[in-house]
Amino acid sequence: MSRVKGVYVLVISVGTDTRIDVGALGNVDFQRGLYAYVGSAQNSLERRIDRHLRRAKRKLWHIDYLLDSDSVKVVRLFHKNAVKLDECKIAEKISLEGVPINGFGSSDCKCRSHLFQITDYQFLREFMCELALGNDGRVFHD
Numbered sequence: 335m336s337r338v339k340g341v342y343v344l345v346i347s348v349g350t351d352t353r354i355d356v357g358a359l360g361n362v363d364f365q366r367g368l369y370a371y372v373g374s375a376q377n378s379l380e381r382r383i384d385r386h387l388r389r390a391k392r393k394l395w396h397i398d399y400l401l402d403s404d405s406v407k408v409v410r411l412f413h414k415n416a417v418k419l420d421e422c423k424i425a426e427k428i429s430l431e432g433v434p435i436n437g438f439g440s441s442d443c444k445c446r447s448h449l450f451q452i453t454d455y456q457f458l459r460e461f462m463c464e465l466a467l468g469n470d471g472r473v474f475h476d
């Protein structure tokens with residue numbers, strides 16, 4: 335899928351209540367728990383995802399700051415071949431159940447956020463199914 339353009343959802347585990355300096359967004363308090371982050375890569379989805387999973391990197395996006403924290407890790411990944419517009423539709427749908435982290439990942443669109451704290455993981459899984467967002471088989475454990 336190296337040339338695939340698409341939309342992805344990272345399921346992120348925050349292992350402990352923590353305050354993280356999220357670059358331009360400033361300090362954000364995260365509660366221990368699961369989060370879903372919606373993004374898109376219109377060049378190479380695979381390269382983008384590999385980038386998210388690498389720790390040492392120059393921080394460009396809010397998500398880079400979050401994933402750099404020791405207590406934070408990606409636990410699951412969903413992706414779909416889709417256009418950028420779908421990214422915001424997915425974020426909007428997740429916002430119906432998730433708690434938005436205001437302004438996170440949505441600097442260049444009108445969404446309130448592209449990162450949500452998820453209390454009902456079953457909802458997220460069903461929603462990913464409904465959207466036909468595939469799980470690429472990579473499951474990340476600690």
Ligand SMILES: [Zn+2]
Nearest residue numbers: 422443444445
């Ligand atoms: Zn958006």
